[in-house]
Amino acid sequence: MTTTDDVPTVSAAELVAGRRAYELDRRHVFHSWSAQAGLAPMTITKAEGCYVWDGEGSRLLDFSSQMVNTNIGHQHPRVVAAIVEQAQKLCTIAPSHVNDARSEAARLISERTPGDLDKVFFTNGGAEAVEHAVRMARLHTGRRKVLSRYRSYHGGTDTAVNITGDPRRWANDYGDAGVVHFFGPFLYRSRFYADTQEQECERALAHLDEVVAMEGPGQIAAIILESVPGTAGIMVPPPGYLRGVREICDRHGIVFIADEVMSGFGRTGRWFAIEHAQGGDGESDPVVPDLITFAKGVNSGYVPLGGVAISAEIAASFDERTYPGGLTYSGHPLATAAAVATITTMAEEGIVENAARVGAEVIGPGLAELARRHPSVGEVRGIGMFWAIELVRDRATREPLAPYGGTSESMNTVVAECKRLGLLPFANYNRIHAVPPLIITDEQARAGLAILDEALEVADRSR
Known part of the structure; x- marks a missing residue:
């Protein structure tokens, strides 16, 4: 170190x-x-x-x-050296072509994601990752509405900032983005008059369940949550909350998107923050979202990079139909080489x-x-x-x-x-x-x- x-x-x-x-x-x-x-x-x-x-x-x-x-x-000298080495070999290439840095980065990320999230779509940062995750969810379900909690941040691009649940949304929100906000658990400033974490969890899930019912379950494409909200206040969800969200999504065919842009890649002491919602040993009974968005810590920002980790079911939606989205720099060699070096170094050290x-x-x-x-x-x-x-x-x-x-x-x-x-x-x-x-x-x-x-x-x- x-x-x-x-x-x-x-x-x-x-x-x-x-x-x-x-x-x-x-x-x-x-x-x-x-x-x-x-x-x-x-x-x-x-x-x-x-x-x-x-x-x-x-x-x-x-x-x-x-x-x-x-x-x-x-x-970090190992990451800097990896960027230099990649620049000397291949600075850039179109995303339609295979490059070894992108392939290896995708493997390393897939090894660390829970469940079957084994396909990776690379973006230039977290906001774009959210944009594409929402697009995938809408196309997969054929629905439009997205639910997101107040006291959240998901990015500054158009869809991402409308999904955001903090004041940075206000000047950009015209009420036409298909987004509905709800209250998540936050015991210190509880909206549910709770006295304990158990009460806060139970009442927050009941509130979300009711919002889903009132908005029409068949109209909702996705629920997106930061596994641990970051900029909005680092509010670690009470035990059982993320599992309850997963159950609500399963019951209604709603895509569960875990936003790990800030909380992922070690920030919470696990590779992904959603791992804290698993069984007591961190290995059994995992809570597995359908999509995970990531950026920031994947290569510590040394070169801009983000992405979406995609479940097998959602990835299969695009086996026979074209995914209508892409980026000139998707999986850029310098950025993904930095990711390979970052992930490898984090594991080894x-x-x-x-x-x-x-x-x-x-x-x-x-x-x-x-x-x-x-x-x-x-x-x-x-x-x-x-x-x-x-x-x-x-x-x-x-x-x-x-x-x-x-x-x-x-x-x-x-x-x-x-x-x-x-x-x-x-x-x-x-x-x-x-x-x-x-x-x-x-x-x-x-x-x-x-x-x-x-x-x-x-x-x-x-x-």
Whole structure:
């Protein structure tokens, strides 16, 4: 595992290049999800392992994994070498042709998916994966409606953003996408007046069952769920929930799509988060979706890549009829070579196991201690290397430190303090997410928790 702290500082030339990059960025780059005029984006001059260096030369421990995608860490030498080797051999080729990197990546992914999801359609990222999964479900069933939970994120393209259940959908939603939203289980902010996880699970499934009945089961092509919702708050589903969703889908011939774009490839301490819904040993009685969407961790974002893992039944729908979709860069050799190197390295270096162990032994207990110490922490929740810290103004009322769909001066101050102290956090609304690379060591994890401890004092004072 390459996690050394003994790395060079940023050189004067790199700082000059960073300043030039910032000037050009503000002159020419149009940023996503942002009002452009007030932006002052951080410059990153270099990265290695669990660290990045900003435009001033300061080193920050990356507790964000950028967009929760650098699962294998920054600049892993085996992945970088694989990209270089592939570039020297075959940089690109049309997707209609076989290339060995794509074939091997498909094999490695299929070996890790549950059940019979043994065919892989490659995309350029997670949103496209969702787009194609929904298209497959609609064509397979001959139905149009798709059900998705509130407090979810599925991507920024047209279908994916309409399926999304958070405020980023609002400006893009004209009510004509064939999407119906429902409430999923979230005990801390329960919509079902539940007191226990068991009640929350039972009532959430009853709610979903009723939504299906009211919308017309014969009209519904798919139910899509993040196996563990990510950007929306890292809400680990209670035991039995995903199995209950599977049962509802089976009863009505609805396709079950598990969105593992963020939670897949080791993030939760398993190759896929839906494995946590299996039997107690993680092997028996699996919950198997019909389609799995993936991206991000499949190659840690080193080259853009996503895809859909497809069940035998749905794949057979297109044995005799053309699948009406494709991409110029589907299974791009550089991207899939990076995936082969990433998956192989993660397996050989025990990186998924490291995520499970550090999460259970260091980050989980450490965050629980922070919750005990800081009145601004309403709840911590998570699994593996996938944790959320819910910040509130009042523990009794659970009033969030920032409004749903927005931010606040208090949250901005907490994030700024994290950065000042050397931590790059992932922040969304009233939450800080602890989602470092899966290669993180115990020592690095404790260092990050110590910075969070200090930064949360700012949150305590600003309530």
